[in-house]
Amino acid sequence: MNLRTKALNLLLELSAGPCKCPAHSSANFFPVSSQLSSNEKEYAFEIISPTVRFGPGVTKEVGLDVLNLNLKNVCVITDSNISKLAPLKVTLDSLAKHQVKFEVYDQVRIEPNEESFKQAARFAIGSNFDGFIAVGGGSVIDTAKAANLYSSYPHADFLDFVNSPLGKGKTIDKPLKPLIAIPTTSGSGSETTAAAIFDYTPKKAKTGIQGRYLRPILGLIDPEHVLSLPERVSAYSGFDVFCHALESFTTLPYTERTPRPSNPSQRPTYQGRNPVSDVWAQFALSTLNKYFERSVFHSDDKKARYNMHLAASMAGVGFGNAGVHLCHALAYPIAGMAKNFNPEGYNKDHPIIPHGLSVVVTAPTVFEFTSPACPERHLRAAELLGANVLNAKKDDAGLILSDVIRTYMQKLKIENGIGALGYTEDDVPRLVEGTLPQVSL
Template sequence: MSFQMYVPTRTLFGVGELNNLHSQKMPGKKAMIVISNGKSTRSNYYLDRTEEQLNMAGVETVLFDKVEANPLKSTVMDGSLFARENNCDFIVALGGGSVMDASKAMAIMSTNDGDLWDYVSSGTGKGKAIANTPLPIVAITTTAGTGSETDYGAVITNAETKEKTGIVHESLFPYLAIVDPELMTTVPPKFTAYQGFDALFHSVEGYISNKANVMSDMVGITAIENVSRNLERAVKDGNDLEAREKIAFGNYLSGIEMCVGSTSSQHSLEHAMSAYHQDLPHGAGLIILSKAYFTFFIERNVCHEKFIKMAKAMGMEDAKEPMDFINALTKLQEACGVSDLKMSDYGIKPEEFKMMAENAMSTMGFLFTCDRISLTIEDCISIYEKSYK
């Protein structure tokens, strides 16, 4: 029953909690607010509301609004320079997983010299120790997908080397997180689905990984139940606050799962896809891979009982066989309108599979060590092939 758990972030969870930001103790006096390069944060007044709350707390703000989906190292470096030039002493990440991940990386580079890849430990990263404590982060999530408001990692793409990988450090736990489902009601249906499946797969991968333990299992199966049983409702009615709140809870738990357990190589395989194809949403890539990926483990008799338990958590109460999980997963993807996603729609070609498999293993090989059985390059290529349409 051994496990290790360290999740120090103070979290305000629930509908309307953004309104309580001003009453919290702030980690500094001048914040760089980081948002995406899209329009939704402004048009839905989330930025205005956040600025108002920070001003009420006596915090001066400046805005960095250039973060793209699958955030780039170059953007991180631009943001960290902006924070330095404006003498910011903390960062407010207002947005989804991309914004929160980019903000964590900016927090590192706002106080440390050199290039972000100097501090990345995998792939072509130099693996240098982070000498100076990163800027504190207040994470205000507007999506339910990555659990980045909970955990201590950031995933960034290096466009020069075609690497998409994580940087992990205990100082990257947000100082404060606000998880307000009210901010998620404006997420369009397809992105609600992509993000929801990302949250789901964090816990599914963790549940069958070799890092699983009693704590991660408890957290993971609860996350799986909350996300899977409410995602269709949120996709069909974005204003369904009850569904949004339960998915947000599942996503928050999936972040904790990554702290007390681990994800697995499915994430490595997807990161290789979006490293070469920047426009591929991470959640969409995971959906494309998911049935072939999990079937691979079922066919090799890996933790059959856990697959049955996950199928039951997803609503298939009479599940008796491991493949019932795949059936439940297929049914959910069909209900959410994402069962027909195609690699080819994003420009991915079969001749890239070997290159992507090698990229996944060299760039994020550490997640392959979390699998209960070892995948070969040929196994990875086969999973890509079976996922291809």
């Protein structure tokens, strides 16, 4: 059996099992008992996406957006860094201009954990908010999703909605309050997705909450907010876009998903790659080729930073429907078990491996491994990222894409392997243990 067949068989075997990925599974969208009953393969896909509005200065419209939603008392969620910066000031000025009542919660933890989610939820439960605005990166937006959820289910146990096996994976069975997301980093795409990711400290594991009602109803993509991003934050968040696009472009096709739903309402959001997700993934990859390096090292290059901010949301729409795979599965224990890594540009109050770093650090090996399943796509991805693949052989697709990824990592000064993040060979068994539950990934 050749390598391509082996890899494809492995991926198909994994996809047939129930997905337990903390960030990209769909198990809690509907009760297990009413889940998919047919063993036949899927034949359809659907696209679910929030409204996104892109443009420099678009944050100034948020007050009118709140009025248009008929909201009277909103909770503005941010972190202690953003609370001192222009994105929050512009947001609050717009709310004040339109006489919207609001309160600010600025205690979001970067790379949130269960306690920081609970703290935000307690703040939300303590006031009669009818809507939420998140101003910040993925950590802020995910925290706002959690606060919205638990304020709508004030008597729920925290683990009720957390993905199994760490939580109970209960269905979010009713619409939540309106959430407007204003991202200030170019990476997570959380303004377009239906997941909230956090560190579950009792198990030293990353997991999440997922449900279609978590997705923000509006994302205001204002590129003015990323002009002051520190170099390392820009680099690490950019590699989250990088892996979102690469993984969604090379994940299993929707036609290989089993079982087929017996009811269209049971069709999961993360369905496998499809023609629409491919459009967004390829857009993001070509944008990275043109603007990624420029955006990291030249903060005054507005064109580069504007385009990277747009690419982050577009990649979010793509993977938000297709899903991702091994880089993200491996990233959860890598980030969740952080020992003493504290990169420049981040808070120093706790060890942190930024999400984009945790996903890309294994990417060269991941794509060398997955290439036999779809070498044409690996070559196409390498081409979109700038490689000359005119006379390339399919058997070399993995090595070619792997070399391209390493080149980007070297140019953008990314740490070389998990050893540089503080891990040793003694940590490998625990990292494996943390990865294996991500079955479909």
